[in-house]
Amino acid sequence: MSLIVQKYGGTSVGSVERIQHVADRVIGYRRQGHDVVVVVSAMSGETDRLLGLAREIRPDADGRELDVLLSTGEQVTIALLAMALESKGCPARSFTGAQVHIRTDSAHNKARIQEIDGARVRRDLADGRVVVVAGFQGVDEMGNITTLGRGGSDTTAVALAAALNADECQIFTDVDGVYTTDPRVVPNARRLERITFEEMLEMASLGSKVLQIRAVEFAGKYNVPLRVLSSFEEGGEGTLITLEEGDMEQALISGIAFNQNEAQLTVEGVPDQPGVAHRILGAVADANIEVDMIVQNVGADATTDFTFTVHRNDFDKAMRIVGERARELGAREVKGDPRIVKISIVGVGMRSHAGIASRMFSALAAEGINIRMISTSEIKISVVVDEKYLELGVRALHDAFGLEHAPQEAS
Amino acid sequence: MSLIVQKYGGTSVGSVERIQHVADRVIGYRRQGHDVVVVVSAMSGETDRLLGLAREIRPDADGRELDVLLSTGEQVTIALLAMALESKGCPARSFTGAQVHIRTDSAHNKARIQEIDGARVRRDLADGRVVVVAGFQGVDEMGNITTLGRGGSDTTAVALAAALNADECQIFTDVDGVYTTDPRVVPNARRLERITFEEMLEMASLGSKVLQIRAVEFAGKYNVPLRVLSSFEEGGEGTLITLEEGDMEQALISGIAFNQNEAQLTVEGVPDQPGVAHRILGAVADANIEVDMIVQNVGADATTDFTFTVHRNDFDKAMRIVGERARELGAREVKGDPRIVKISIVGVGMRSHAGIASRMFSALAAEGINIRMISTSEIKISVVVDEKYLELGVRALHDAFGLEHAPQEAS
Numbered sequence: 001m002s003l004i005v006q007k008y009g010g011t012s013v014g015s016v017e018r019i020q021h022v023a024d025r026v027i028g029y030r031r032q033g034h035d036v037v038v039v040v041s042a043m044s045g046e047t048d049r050l051l052g053l054a055r056e057i058r059p060d061a062d063g064r065e066l067d068v069l070l071s072t073g074e075q076v077t078i079a080l081l082a083m084a085l086e087s088k089g090c091p092a093r094s095f096t097g098a099q100v101h102i103r104t105d106s107a108h109n110k111a112r113i114q115e116i117d118g119a120r121v122r123r124d125l126a127d128g129r130v131v132v133v134a135g136f137q138g139v140d141e142m143g144n145i146t147t148l149g150r151g152g153s154d155t156t157a158v159a160l161a162a163a164l165n166a167d168e169c170q171i172f173t174d175v176d177g178v179y180t181t182d183p184r185v186v187p188n189a190r191r192l193e194r195i196t197f198e199e200m201l202e203m204a205s206l207g208s209k210v211l212q213i214r215a216v217e218f219a220g221k222y223n224v225p226l227r228v229l230s231s232f233e234e235g236g237e238g239t240l241i242t243l244e245e246g247d248m249e250q251a252l253i254s255g256i257a258f259n260q261n262e263a264q265l266t267v268e269g270v271p272d273q274p275g276v277a278h279r280i281l282g283a284v285a286d287a288n289i290e291v292d293m294i295v296q297n298v299g300a301d302a303t304t305d306f307t308f309t310v311h312r313n314d315f316d317k318a319m320r321i322v323g324e325r326a327r328e329l330g331a332r333e334v335k336g337d338p339r340i341v342k343i344s345i346v347g348v349g350m351r352s353h354a355g356i357a358s359r360m361f362s363a364l365a366a367e368g369i370n371i372r373m374i375s376t377s378e379i380k381i382s383v384v385v386d387e388k389y390l391e392l393g394v395r396a397l398h399d400a401f402g403l404e405h406a407p408q409e410a411s
Numbered sequence: 412m413s414l415i416v417q418k419y420g421g422t423s424v425g426s427v428e429r430i431q432h433v434a435d436r437v438i439g440y441r442r443q444g445h446d447v448v449v450v451v452s453a454m455s456g457e458t459d460r461l462l463g464l465a466r467e468i469r470p471d472a473d474g475r476e477l478d479v480l481l482s483t484g485e486q487v488t489i490a491l492l493a494m495a496l497e498s499k500g501c502p503a504r505s506f507t508g509a510q511v512h513i514r515t516d517s518a519h520n521k522a523r524i525q526e527i528d529g530a531r532v533r534r535d536l537a538d539g540r541v542v543v544v545a546g547f548q549g550v551d552e553m554g555n556i557t558t559l560g561r562g563g564s565d566t567t568a569v570a571l572a573a574a575l576n577a578d579e580c581q582i583f584t585d586v587d588g589v590y591t592t593d594p595r596v597v598p599n600a601r602r603l604e605r606i607t608f609e610e611m612l613e614m615a616s617l618g619s620k621v622l623q624i625r626a627v628e629f630a631g632k633y634n635v636p637l638r639v640l641s642s643f644e645e646g647g648e649g650t651l652i653t654l655e656e657g658d659m660e661q662a663l664i665s666g667i668a669f670n671q672n673e674a675q676l677t678v679e680g681v682p683d684q685p686g687v688a689h690r691i692l693g694a695v696a697d698a699n700i701e702v703d704m705i706v707q708n709v710g711a712d713a714t715t716d717f718t719f720t721v722h723r724n725d726f727d728k729a730m731r732i733v734g735e736r737a738r739e740l741g742a743r744e745v746k747g748d749p750r751i752v753k754i755s756i757v758g759v760g761m762r763s764h765a766g767i768a769s770r771m772f773s774a775l776a777a778e779g780i781n782i783r784m785i786s787t788s789e790i791k792i793s794v795v796v797d798e799k800y801l802e803l804g805v806r807a808l809h810d811a812f813g814l815e816h817a818p819q820e821a822s
Contacts, residue, residue: 016464016467016468019468020468050487053427053487053491054490054491054494056427057427057430057431057491057494057495057498058494058495058497058498061494064504064505065490065491065493065494065497065505066490066494068486068489068490068493068505068507069486069487069490069491069494071486072483072486072487075479075480075482075483075486076461076464076480076483078479079465079476079477079479079480079483080464080465080468080476080480082476082479083465083468083469083472083476083477083480084468084469086469086476087468087469093475094475094476094479096479096556098509099554099555099556120554143510143531144510145507145510
């Protein structure tokens with residue numbers, strides 16, 4: 001007998017009928033002898049409905065009260081799912097984030113989980129119940145309700161799996177696994193059977209949208225095997241995300257991620273002094289804006305150019321903040337472009353193989369795509385290009401690395 | 412400066428526009444120098460929407476999970492009202508029942524408040540905030556969410572007022588006060604300026620629907636001055652409910668209450684032995700059915716007839732339970748009638764005046780209305796009559812006691 005934590009997203013619980021269907025699936029796993037903890041999101045559309053009410057009252061609604069409001073979405077789902085399970089003869093009990101002590105920091109609307117007390121959940125599992133937990137929400141030290149930000153239910157599931165030492169954390173979603181790239185862009189994209197946490201982290205952070213990045217971080221940190229599955233198709237294997245193992249399929253590149261929601265800011269002619277990067281990015285971070293890529297080039301004189309990317313929604317705010325700082329620092333100019341995209345190739349295989357970067361750049365050059373920024377890590381290479389080259393670039397790279405075919409035996 | 416606890420019901424917060432209006436009123440009281448705690452219900456229609464979802468899953472939905480579901484209704488309202496106050500420049504903070512430790516017993520769907528810890532509320536009041544609390548809900552010793560049953564928001568408001576030692580508890584509703592009887596039945600019914608807790612208790616318990624009975628009990632027990640006001644008309648005085656004072660207006664009868672939702676059960680030919688009443692009513696009480704009137708007549712032989720009334724919704728269930736018990740006890744027969752109503756005259760003045768009962772019975776007799784049951788207390792006399800006589804009976808009594816005119820000086 002094993003312990004499984006399952007997470008069903010908003011679409012999977014989008015109607016009473018679908019909630020009944022989720023209850024049937026959960027009961028199926030129980031019949032196989034598993035203990036099951038279920039984490040659910042708000043019914044699809046509910047979060048937007050609540051946000052709509054809030055925006056009617058104050059267009060810039062945020063902070064503490066927004067969390068009090070939005071957290072009701074998941075609370076409705078946990079109650080309905082627990083009722084559905086009970087009505088089918090399966091003992092169940094629902095819990096809000098506060099009730100299972102999902103302790104977070106106090107950063108409303110984007111809180112981070114700090115601690116979970118699994119005792120209450122374990123007690124109910126031991127009593128033979130399915131435990132249904134509200135995703136996306138927690139409670140801070142003062143007892144204020146917090147939310148983890150959109151997609152936070154994945155993080156709740158993984159954090160619970162880690163706290164309970166679960167055997168597997170299963171994320172049910174509207175896709176049947178992780179693909180080599182977005183099938184809407186590349187029709188012959190292929191579902192991966194396995195992928196490492198590190199690769200998934202790069203895929204997720206770069207916009208694969210299947211899993212929330214923090215969930216993968218958590219899973220990697222606590223080594224929780226994570227499986228992405230379709231909530232609509234039965235019997236699929238999905239994609240298993242685990243630690244790298246010797247006998248894993250050894251592709252050079254596992255997948256191609258891209259991010260359409262980036263915007264680029266460049267501060268030109270910054271005096272090249274210690275602490276400059278911190279003074280620019282510190283102000284951005286203080287405004288709770290996340291920075292993605294950072295590239296710095298030394299200029300011809302005693303100044304430097306400093307470029308970074310942020311989420312496109314934060315572009316205007318970031319331009320304002322950076323504009324102020326640039327004046328203080330005596331920088332020459334701040335330029336911005338919200339019409340860029342980032343494309344990345346990801347794979348643990350590239351660690352041991354030279355020439356991956358040049359194969360990538362030549363494939364893009366062959367299509368006449370100009371590269372604006374480059375950034376690399378151990379297992380990924382990212383380029384920023386004009387928005388209009390997104391599809392062309394992704395397809396060219398998918399072909400160049402032969403991703404439509406399953407990899408051969410480990411080389 | 413005084414501390415006021417205000418309660419706004421579902422209709423008063425039924426839309427974003429109305430919530431804005433409530434915020435304006437609250438701010439008006441603040442400008443007069445009062446500290447304000449606001450208790451709100453779910454937006455009108457929301458509780459029914461949630462119940463509808465629950466019933467789609469299980470038609471007999473009740474218990475723990477229903478409370479988890481329904482409590483989201485008030486949680487939405489507190490967040491929206493706090494946002495509305497803040498957007499108008501008034502510092503505010505919302506709290507669920509659990510967050511302000513409204514400790515109840517564990518009787519889901521009809522829990523009773525046992526204790527309130529006012530510390531958190533006092534702290535925020537001291538910081539200059541309006542405190543917005545979700546009505547209708549609490550939390551039991553184990554941390555499970557409970558609800559107080561429909562209308563429970565009134566009780567929350569009064570209990571909070573008592574815990575905070577507030578100067579007045581104001582219940583905003585869709586009527587502008589307590590009337591001598593239902594104006595839909597008697598068009599010249601008159602608004603009362605004052606009424607005692609005891610009278611209000613009898614009026615409420617007998618179906619006046621303006622206030623929840625437990626709220627009045629609480630208010631009386633802790634001597635919290637309670638005022639019923641219209642949430643739509645500004646400037647009204649409403650009706651103040653207080654302890655009896657020497658100089659209060661001394662009507663013989665303050666009002667006429669009636670209850671259309673009663674059903675009558677009679678167990679005929681019960682062996683006249685000690686413990687019989689307990690064995691019948693104990694089983695009914697164990698099924699959480701509330702019993703209202705109880706009348707027992709000794710029969711001709713060694714048996715007795717035992718009659719009581721319950722809420723009409725509980726009639727079928729009560730008939731089943733009482734049927735079983737009656738067989739065990741060797742009773743002759745169980746008869747039931749769900750088509751009865753109860754009419755009561757209420758007034759502290761009747762304590763010191765004889766002849767009230769006979770004036771009541773003669774007024775009914777003059778209209779040819781047959782009385783099926785009679786029950787009396789210190790300050791009320793109730794009769795059960797056929798449903799069809801409801802309007803006729805109430806009007807006859809309103810006339811007989813001259814209730815359309817304000818009372819003269821104390822006699």
